[in-house]
Amino acid sequence: MIEHIPVMQREVLAALNVRPGGRYVDCTVGAGGHAFAVIEAAAPGGSLLGIDLDPQALAAARRKLEGFGANVRLVEGNFAEMERICSELDFAPVHGVLLDLGLSSLQLEESERGFSFQREGPLDMRFSPQQEVTAAEIVNGHAESALADVLWRYGDESRSRRIAKRIVERRPLHTTTELAKVVEEAVGRRARRLTHPATRTFQALRIAVNQELLSLETALPQAYGLLGDLGRLAVLSYHSLEDRLVKTFIRQESRDCLCPPRQPICTCSHEAGLRPVSRGAVRPSPEEVARNPRSRSARLRAAERLPATAG
Numbered sequence: 001m002i003e004h005i006p007v008m009q010r011e012v013l014a015a016l017n018v019r020p021g022g023r024y025v026d027c028t029v030g031a032g033g034h035a036f037a038v039i040e041a042a043a044p045g046g047s048l049l050g051i052d053l054d055p056q057a058l059a060a061a062r063r064k065l066e067g068f069g070a071n072v073r074l075v076e077g078n079f080a081e082m083e084r085i086c087s088e089l090d091f092a093p094v095h096g097v098l099l100d101l102g103l104s105s106l107q108l109e110e111s112e113r114g115f116s117f118q119r120e121g122p123l124d125m126r127f128s129p130q131q132e133v134t135a136a137e138i139v140n141g142h143a144e145s146a147l148a149d150v151l152w153r154y155g156d157e158s159r160s161r162r163i164a165k166r167i168v169e170r171r172p173l174h175t176t177t178e179l180a181k182v183v184e185e186a187v188g189r190r191a192r193r194l195t196h197p198a199t200r201t202f203q204a205l206r207i208a209v210n211q212e213l214l215s216l217e218t219a220l221p222q223a224y225g226l227l228g229d230l231g232r233l234a235v236l237s238y239h240s241l242e243d244r245l246v247k248t249f250i251r252q253e254s255r256d257c258l259c260p261p262r263q264p265i266c267t268c269s270h271e272a273g274l275r276p277v278s279r280g281a282v283r284p285s286p287e288e289v290a291r292n293p294r295s296r297s298a299r300l301r302a303a304e305r306l307p308a309t310a311g
């Protein structure tokens, strides 16, 4: 059985400033690795609400966290709805919110989920079985230009048009390995490239299927709204599109005025409510990358909620 190794665990605990008795939301509880470390550090008296879209991940988290009894609650849901979920459970304000984006090793290794180009499986890629759109529908149903657009926008794939053209010529495609082969046919395999030529295509499809950027954009202001004074938001992202959203959000909420720089008088009345915890993103140590190659692309950003000013 594959284990998901939590990425930058020590750094995440520091970023969240986990303290005994604290209340935490793990928006991507996955296999429960980070959640275990957080709830352990929050003892005695701490509590944790874990959210995930994937019922299989939640089952794994339930097993891992069962020893913490009623101090841990787990909910199947989208973190883009964390405000509603927390309000229904009366779980706010909180001391920390964690988002560890993307997919877990459990999901990647399970061929039936269709996330990996190295394992034969259906073109699925949904985090939740409740979602309607699968990768097969995008691959076989999108017009060529729309498909190229997905690969370009979400995969930063410079050869998106060539790949989309070849997919359209070869479809219908049914499996991950068929798709990987078609991408390889379209662009060839560069001798000195370490990654498989289908890596970006698979990333793009996964992001599109799960509307990952939209969920993140919706979630960030809600996470901010859940934080009590000096509460911490910590986000681990794995590609530049996610990281840019997080960086921009923290930067924006750390400024007192959002008016255009040339405007002489502030008319927006925006007030800073966050303070970045570190300058720039924190990266995994070389030792961690050697131990857990999946941490390679991780970037951790964190911010602290400023106390509300009186008046």
Ligand SMILES: C[S@@+](CC[C@H](N)C(=O)[O-])C[C@H]1O[C@@H](n2cnc3c(N)ncnc32)[C@H](O)[C@@H]1O
Pocket: 004, 005, 006, 007, 027, 028, 029, 030, 031, 032, 033, 034, 035, 051, 052, 053, 054, 057, 077, 078, 079, 080, 100, 101, 102, 103, 104, 127, 215
């Ligand atoms: C990288 S894994 C988290 C691993 C976890 N931190 C651990 O240590 O075991 C990301 C998890 O987020 C979940 N996920 C992705 N998007 C989500 C969303 N919009 N709402 C809720 N869960 C989501 C995935 O199903 C996956 O289980």
